[in-house]
């Protein structure tokens with residue numbers, strides 16, 4: 001029996017076992033772990049990219065559907081059509097202007113993979129593409145898997161050897177709890193997130209425009225037309241970004257059609273103290289009755305409505321149309337490393353990066 005990392009393994013309870021899930025094109029074996037709870041939820045997470053590949057959730061009638069986008073195999077995840085479905089994203093999630101930043105008076109250039117900017121940690125060895133080591137566990141909260149990966153100094157152009165842990169746990173309260181820890185031997189920017197795309201009617205359903213969204217944010221960070229923050233922090237009031245009370249995604253999205261984001265793709269400055277786990281968002285699909293709540297310790301959330309989905313055929317031969325899924329990526333603000341006025345993303349040697357994100361599910 002594998003040892004628990006978060007406490008004693010429960011008597012009689014078996015931590016989940018990994019199953020083979022094929023190989024990467026580099027020949028690395030990939031494993032898939034299945035977590036289950038008493039509420040009928042099942043989560044599947046693979047070692048490539050510490051990626052959530054499936055999340056099966058009952059609706060108001062007890063009918064179960066997989067509510068996250070993904071692929072059937074590793075080749076799908078490696079394909080050009082994969083837009084970071086379900087992965088652990090980093091070392092620096094979201095954009096860095098022109099891929100340039102300075103740490104301790106030294107300038108760094110990381111790969112520009114979303115011209116003219118750097119996006120989601122790089123090209124070949126970003127965190128979504130590497131194979132993590134898995135260690136299953138079980139505590140009073142439920143079944144989990146802890147993934148670890150150490151990124152060597154200079155990987156994808158980033159300074160410092162970065163040691164990371166991402167643990168996923170499926171709790172008895174129908175929550176998928178994701179906890180991140182990182183340490184570095186040199187100061188380096190770190191901004192990790194999970195990049196799950198949700199459709200609460202089931203992945204592959206045609207749209208999320210009917211989903212009702214609440215986000216507890218009075219402010220957001222406006223961007224230029226390459227989606228880099230201008231540095232301003234503006235009120236959401238009077239804009240289509242005011243989700244302080246519930247609105248259907250489709251209600252005002254057309255007002256954003258002609259912007260660079262072609263829809264919602266914005267960083268919201270979350271209310272409440274960062275570092276404290278607090279409820280920051282709620283999404284309801286009126287048809288199935290499924291409700292997603294999001295809690296985090298992070299200062300921001302990137303709310304993205306799948307505007308760049310392009311009808312790719314993925315898991316179970318389902319098609320992922322434009323705006324057929326949404327992401328709520330808990331994180332620090334985009335391009336923070338070039339904005340001293342934003343909460344810092346620099347992890348100093350000897351300090352510990354921590355981040356908790358809890359996706360909770362119910363039906364009504």
Ligand code: GAL
Pocket residue numbers: 083084094119227265302304308329
């Ligand atoms: C999101 C980002 C979008 C897009 C997407 C991946 O996190 O906000 O602009 O890049 O990832 O396709």
